Amino acid sequence: MKKYRIIIIYGIFTLLVLIGCTNEEANPSTSQGQVNVSQISSKQIYDQKFANEAKQLLSQKENVQKVFAVNTNELLIIAIEVPHHERFQLSEINKKLSKEMDKNFKGDNLTVELATDKKIILELEVLERQLQNNTISQKELNKKLKHISKLLKEQT
16 A cells, blocks of 8 residues: 555656646747847838838737848738748738738738748848848849849739
8 A cells, every 4th residue: 555655646746846847938829929120210212111111010810920021112022931830821811911001001002922932031131131220222222122023913
């Protein structure tokens, strides 16, 4: 009888140790609230007001991990990264958020394009970094955004 008590106590102790040692980062509910958003300064070649507004709106969505956006006077390109487990609904998420962004920027005479492709995300990330560092001209910015827009249209 005493042997069973020792085994039960040892088992409960082991269980408590295992529960206490769980990794909090593995819990998906805590990691969803953190969205990677970097605001682009408005003291740039182009006013990035629309890009910053789009980032702010999309960062509040629960299925968005990272947001990158760059705009010119007539074009706004947004790239979002969704959690890996939501990639099955990628087309639905893309359609829903594209409609929402079109509605938000309807009165601004702005063409809005939303992408979830990794290549576009990387391209916009580099472009944002160049805007932050003021290492890109207006002409080059227009050229790169038109190139990214062309890549988006090729994929669809």
